[in-house]
Amino acid sequence: MIGTLINAGAVIFGSLLGNLLGARIPERVRTTVVSGFGLFTLGYGIQMFIKTQNALVVVGAILIGSLLGEWWQIDQHLANLGVWLEGKFNNGGNNTSSKRFIKGFLTASLVFCVGPMAILGSIQDGLTGDSSVLVVKAILDGFAAMAFASTLGLGVIFSAPLLLVYQGSISLLAVQMQSLVSNAMITEMSAAGGLILVGLTIGSLLELRPIRSANFLPALVIAPLLVLLLGAFGLY
Numbered sequence: 001m002i003g004t005l006i007n008a009g010a011v012i013f014g015s016l017l018g019n020l021l022g023a024r025i026p027e028r029v030r031t032t033v034v035s036g037f038g039l040f041t042l043g044y045g046i047q048m049f050i051k052t053q054n055a056l057v058v059v060g061a062i063l064i065g066s067l068l069g070e071w072w073q074i075d076q077h078l079a080n081l082g083v084w085l086e087g088k089f090n091n092g093g094n095n096t097s098s099k100r101f102i103k104g105f106l107t108a109s110l111v112f113c114v115g116p117m118a119i120l121g122s123i124q125d126g127l128t129g130d131s132s133v134l135v136v137k138a139i140l141d142g143f144a145a146m147a148f149a150s151t152l153g154l155g156v157i158f159s160a161p162l163l164l165v166y167q168g169s170i171s172l173l174a175v176q177m178q179s180l181v182s183n184a185m186i187t188e189m190s191a192a193g194g195l196i197l198v199g200l201t202i203g204s205l206l207e208l209r210p211i212r213s214a215n216f217l218p219a220l221v222i223a224p225l226l227v228l229l230l231g232a233f234g235l236y
Helices: 003-023 027-049 055-072 072-088 097-113 117-127 132-176 181-204 219-232
Strands: none
Touching: 003 097, 003 117, 003 132, 027 132, 027 181, 055 072, 055 181, 055 219, 072 132, 097 132, 097 181, 117 132, 117 181, 181 219
């Protein structure tokens, strides 16, 4: 859990610094920085996906996960949470600032929570107490939070509590399920996460077309379950 606390603290510090410096950074520079991070995230997501050992598992996880996500309206619920937070902590903002606040919260939450370092680092922290992976992730997330906050504002900082709950829950589950988690399950979970990052980049960071990326999040649970199911029949 120490690694997760460090990670959340880095996000908070980076967000505060980004908000402090945001007004001093020209809009074109901020836009370019976020676009650059978007390109990196796109490439990183593709790299995650190509490590899959069975693309059909990832496709199945994405399809089933998207159906569940749309059914549960995860993206809308996260947006509503963003609206509530914006109302509590950004009173008096106009419609444009509200959208910016919500976008900052959603984008940062997905970027910081989806990825192999969040999953593997939390599992490693829970199983062995080694938080080195999460410390490295904290450094990366701190710089990313600074870049996001300089453009997207205060909403970014509220991704830290979600990150704390998400990674902390994985660490606690790892302790309870250490005998059930295999390398294959982690690989396909990360591959599905890579595609979610690609969708996030297209929909939010590069703004090429709207994609409700949060509705794909159930795929992160479906992927290891499919590995477990196929493995039981000797198909993986």
